[in-house]
Amino acid sequence: MSNPIKLSQKEKSWILYDCGNSAYSMAITTALFPVYFGMFRGGSGMDIGYFNSIASILVALISPILGTIADYKDVKKRFFAFFALLGIIFTGAIAVVPNGQWQLLIGVYIVTAVGFSGANIFYDAFLVDVSIDANMDSVSTKGFAFGYIASVVPFTISLVVVFLIGLDQMLGYQLGFVITALWWGLFTIPMLRHVRQVHYVEREPQPIKNSFIRLGRTFMNIRRHKTVFMFLIAYFLYIDGVDTIIKMAVPYATDSLGLDPTDVFMLLGILLVIQLIAFPCALIYGVLAKRYSTKKMIVVAIITYIITTIFAFTMTQLWHVFVLGGLIGSAQGGIQALSRSYFAKIIPKNNSNEFFGFYNIFGKFAAIIGPTLMALVATITGVTRYSILAIIPLFILGLILFLFLPEYQSEN
Template sequence: MGKLTKTEKSWILYDCGNSAYSMSITTALLPIYFGMFKAGESMDLGYFNSIASILIAVLSPVLGTIADYKDKKKRFFIFFFLLGVIFTGALAIVPKGQWQLLVFFYILTAIGFAGSNIFYDSFLVDTTDNDRMDCVSSSGFAFGYIASIIPFGISLAVVWFMGLDKFLGYQLGFVITAVWWGLFTIPMIKNVHQNHYIETEPHAISRSFTRLGKTFKNISRHRTVFVFLFAYFFYIDGVGTIIKMAVPYSQSVLGGDSFDMFVLLGILLVIQIIAFPCALIYGKLAKKFTAKGMLFFGIFTYIVACIFAYSIDALSDIFILGALIGSAQGGVQALSRSYYAKIIPKQNSNEFFGFYNVFGKFAAIIGPFIMSLVTDMTGVARYSILGIIPLFILGFLVLLAVPKDTEKVSVFVEE
């Protein structure tokens, strides 16, 4: 790929920051902490994940369209970043037993995290060129995974020292995550700038809605974009669901008393280590086998992981499951982002990444809801993971309809 530029490094560093949130809040510490607030009902977190996803999905296209105007993108990015960081730290001050307030703060952190990612992802077109996008995007996820080990490892040590059943350790973990996220965002704010934009015009908000309507009306001009988004809607549902529900699922299937929760958190740390080189490998292999080819491989890996997850009955199985998930997680997310960035009109990147997030967030409503619902209906959490497999299969089939070579659609989308 060659030496990274200062702008590319600064963009990648934000992934290093917000991955701490994804690891500590979404995947590990908060699900356990929520279970301590609302004993025995950790799978209910799936419902609240769905609420947060609905809210950001509704906001995404409108915010993205407005942010395409000159000098607007970074302002929106900073607002949502601050919302996420402030309320991540605020999770630590929720009084014991007030799980409703904990959920409210968590939803605000999720909106901040997802909202800032709309604009962060769209900054990819301002950060590098098409030839480097797969590798730069993959590097973001890869270094994000490996960097998140540091704050998460510190948080694990604090939780261990304070006691696994004590609130204070988890609360300090939330503060550590917020500080880490904030510090690694500073280079992004200083060095990454909006290069592709629409000039500011009178009545910008009403004009934004007009542009949004035209995009829907002229959907045939962007057929490849929307076919890809349809595929993405299905397969990213499974990816996001596994990220959010891995701990509650394992806890429910294996039972809280049958294994040491601290060991499970350690396994999640191992996933991050595996994901680091695998995300970079996906980026490099995309040059030989195309991004589409590597997405197929990643989706297939997730299907295998779901089948294996159904059969787990010992702590050692989680290591194997973690390896499967870690090997595909970063690659699928990174190449989805870079493939999409290459086929959209760059001056409308925020608007189109708004759609990208709509499809992703509405997809994320289905998976956690299915897992929570199946568990409630059957009383057996193990069955819930099987409900995710059809979504990967549908994503695989729809993805067959998009071209391997993004150059074939570049003129088409720039009309």
């Protein structure tokens, strides 16, 4: 077996940003905010699925346009910094929204999601600037792995604060949002200092107009990138289920099991277990991808998610969430990291932002379907448990399409 790669400073700095923004994923997307929103508004937290979809639509619409413009020399870093700062500031701002103004709360939350997702367009695209093809699986999985383990720190602190102040008191959650923003900001600094754009398109007159022309040309000539196009369709389908589970796990478990505030706190603690399991599993996926191929390991992850979804439907007791968490944690980092690195290998490097803009738009439009379907099924049937069944076909269809892709094919 080959020796582990030695990370460069720019690779380490790139990975550290994952350590920062994973705190947002944990606290805002998955855990604290869904509970806080239910307390803030009153009633079911499943309604957040609709607002997740609104945020996803906004990001999906601007992703390819921003990505195309950012392919110009010395532009990518500026876009990344703007969206990261936007997300960080508004994450902290969640804490100061006046009680009862849930519409304003949702507005602030949507801005945080746009900032988080917008920054990730350029962060993901920087993978081609910080690493070579041979190392991308390893670097990408390390980003997710260390992001998982690092996010445990601010989340644990936040949980302690919530417990000490009171499970039914909003102040503890509000302090958790501030802690999350500070952590995210701290780990953004190395990325800003040490990572530079290597692959780019030279600047030209009328850059915005020409960006739209390049975007249209790429879309029209997508047939020249058959592997890229087929992957994006498969990714669109299976990542829908992944993102839906990440965003809806807490409200689904809370509603379907009928948890009280104490049980909800235990549920949030179980999410820590997911992070601890996800850390080594993401690294293992990177090692196994090098031995067996990236494609084979993505297939394993999709199958794991199908099993996870079926198990979620059968849950009846709180301890079942531990099992669910273990299943999610075993595949979550692997499927996200290897999808990112697989895509980075098959795209033209000089147009990485443009192509990652498409990657993001497919991913974000996918994230619209799942949460909306779950929220609709829960509303129509009045039974939260049925809602999880809506995402199983997406995993299956995504798997079928992905099986037709090559093990690896460079289209540079």
